[in-house]
Amino acid sequence: MTKEVVPDIVIARLPRYLQCLNLMAKEGLHTVSSGVLAERLGTTAAQIRKDLSYFGGFGKQGSGYPIYSLIEALQEILNLDRIWQVAVVGAGDLGRALTRYQGFPRRGIEIKLLFDVDPKLVGTKVGSITIQHVDYLEKEIQHHGIKIGVLAVPAEYAQLMADRMVEAGIEGILSYAPVSLILPESVHAQHIDPVLQLQTMMYYLGED
Amino acid sequence: MTKEVVPDIVIARLPRYLQCLNLMAKEGLHTVSSGVLAERLGTTAAQIRKDLSYFGGFGKQGSGYPIYSLIEALQEILNLDRIWQVAVVGAGDLGRALTRYQGFPRRGIEIKLLFDVDPKLVGTKVGSITIQHVDYLEKEIQHHGIKIGVLAVPAEYAQLMADRMVEAGIEGILSYAPVSLILPESVHAQHIDPVLQLQTMMYYLGED
């Protein structure tokens, strides 16, 4: 039996399904059809059914999907059934805002380390985390066995810090730096750059 | 002559090309081949040539693309040849960090308005912007003729604030709220949710 590979794009949609299902559970719903879920998400029923079918049959003909057990199944598929510790590099406005962001602990993400080069910041606290000098980046990441890093440094330092994180054993990087990073195939990278997203929008808004 | 429609996914890549080209220009390069650009971006030469060909022929056989004129062409295509004013709703950690973000003015984005409901925040300044009460959202957005809004409010208020922005004439929304928004077809929406991106990553990192 060859294990069928699930397309990346399907994996990327699962967290959105989960987010919506959690909201529905909060609203007191117990069951949802692919059609209703699709409408809330702005996608199609067929796509949701197809995506879920990569992992098994979670629904019941006639009634749809039991919300609570589908949530549990998706959490297990995505490895969300534990707390993931994260290291943040860069304690500027963004790094500090991320460290304080309530949405992380609420969804199983714990910011454990925060680094900066600025001696005025090193030693100060952001919430319960003390900012450490980047000199200790490798040592601390290894010591805590952290696998996920967040880059919140200026573009010029992003590649260097990414390299150091990878060296220290980081396997996934979420970068807020406005540059393309060159990373080993084995490292999973995600990028957030609001300017790129706004510029995409400007193409469509420009037709006045 | 029927104007061929350019796929959304092509448009979404253009800002990344532009970002890389700007960096190369800064490095003093004058010309770049699709192959070299592709390597820096982690994509393929064929894709870059195909994407650019939707808009015309910008390169020269034998030598590649003149960086400076390709930058100018992309800026014009994306309507970046002017300053875009933006309204930010929500002046929490994130909203304030975005308002101070240097990367916006540097790339033609001017945060002009900042709103919140918190009376302790209203009237205070973030950089040169005074936080205004959301009661004035519609009036101010209309007065300045602003077309782009950024949502930096908690999930519970996101849909409501999105509706009000649309009502006020906003045509593009960049949302940092962790919910799916339901918006008219005519409004261009972009979402940023680091949790969703980290959860996608966790699927791949989980195989230990």
Next chain:
DNA sequence: TAGATTGTTAATCGATTAACAATC
């Protein structure tokens, strides 16, 4: 039971890649 909805297959659609003539 009748109606609703799943899981899955096959058809369609669209995007990426390969290849190469044109040409700088």
Next chain:
DNA sequence: TAGATTGTTAATCGATTAACAATC
């Protein structure tokens, strides 16, 4: 000129959609 590289066409690949038998 010879080598390099574009712009474009055709081939391939993969993702989405439609359709429907199975079944709750």
